[in-house]
Amino acid sequence: MANNSQQTSQSIVVLGGGIGGVATANRLRRRLDRRHRVILVNRDQDFTFAASFLWVMSGKRKPSQVTHSLKSLEKKGIEVVIGNIEVIDPESRTITVDGKQIHADYMVVSLGIDYALDSVPGLKEAGETFATLDGAQKLSPAIKSFTKGKVLIVTAAPMYRCPAAPYESAFLIDEIIRTNKVRGHVEISIHSAEPGPMAVAGANVSQAVISLLADREINYQPSHQITSATKGTADFADGKSEAFDMLVYMPPIGLPTVLASSSLVGPSGWIEADRNTLSTSFPNVYAIGDNTQLPLSIGKPLPRAGVFAHAQALVVADNISASINGKDSTSSFDGHGGCFIETGFGKAGYGSGNFFAEPSPSVKIRQPSRRFHLSKVAFEFNVMKRWL
Ligand SMILES: Cc1cc2nc3c(=O)[nH]c(=O)nc-3n(C[C@H](O)[C@H](O)[C@H](O)COP(=O)(O)OP(=O)(O)OC[C@H]3O[C@@H](n4cnc5c(N)ncnc54)[C@H](O)[C@@H]3O)c2cc1C
Structure with missing residues (x-):
């Protein structure tokens, strides 16, 4: 509903300052006149684009190409505060950043996740991840010089960011090993904690990814939860052990520490925002992206992916700016989204559809093509060059 707050500065x-936060701030700045303040708070100076970490791992990008200073948003009239958010009080819409309080008329929470690395003992010592920029950088030379033995890729919990990413990592590692002409001496296996690749998207999508893995002679074992790792051996919940020469993992996730102690968190352990408006139970407080848990008809949550954080950001920014501008707000997140699945050799597949469909998500997967790879590159360009 419209209100009459447009006369005063809000x-x-x-x-x-990740995908959700940067998209929200940009959209708000475009929709609101300069009387109103848009303030973005982030711990690190830089925005990093996680979707491109896999290209850092495969040597196709340098870290500087997937990193950008958030301060560049100030040119657009967005105030950027770099600091650690220590306390969030959604009732008074006040946060404490490095000891200083900031009050908001409207608050949008897009703090992502923290990696819960200690939930699998030995994992971080025995393996390396492509899910951080540092990890992707370390993996790059290690994979390039890998000539013989077994690469074991694991998803360390059924819930993680970007359902496609671990499978993309397997395809890209296979590409490097094949390009180096040592594939005959290297075994690549992926063991997932979840029952199938991108399982929330349905059996057809899972089966399509399994076929692509088989085509590339990548062994796949679903529902195989890693429980601990030591140098050279991974142990699984069914009592089996797997030897490896290189362990690559997608880390388990948890709520960022500052949210874990806030009243925003619901019984699921995440922020349970309204799945269409992203509003929380606190007036004028919204939550988007990976720190939310949005229910699907199949009893599982919406996957955590940048494409959804982005779409939700636009909905929230449109509704907040409509409210401030005294207009009716009608924007609603409808659960549609798509995700590229990079398969290497200059190709990507594409899975897209309606995750809010009843009685189950309606998602189609398109076979790998050059076109989808180029679309993924174009999306990266858009984020790195236009958003920041
Ligand atoms: C390897 C990999 C590949 C991926 N590929 C894709 C893909 O192809 N397509 C896709 O859609 N998604 C992809 N994703 C997922 C995507 O990156 C996330 O879903 C997306 O970044 C979520 O956006 P967000 O705004 O919720 O969180 P984030 O982008 O994680 O942003 C959260 C921000 O909050 C900051 N923060 C946290 N706590 C504090 C604090 N206390 N104080 C201050 N700041 C804080 C963080 O530093 C961070 O900058 C991928 C993820 C990974 C790891």
């Missing part, structure tokens, strides 16, 4: 504080 401040919108966006918590988090």
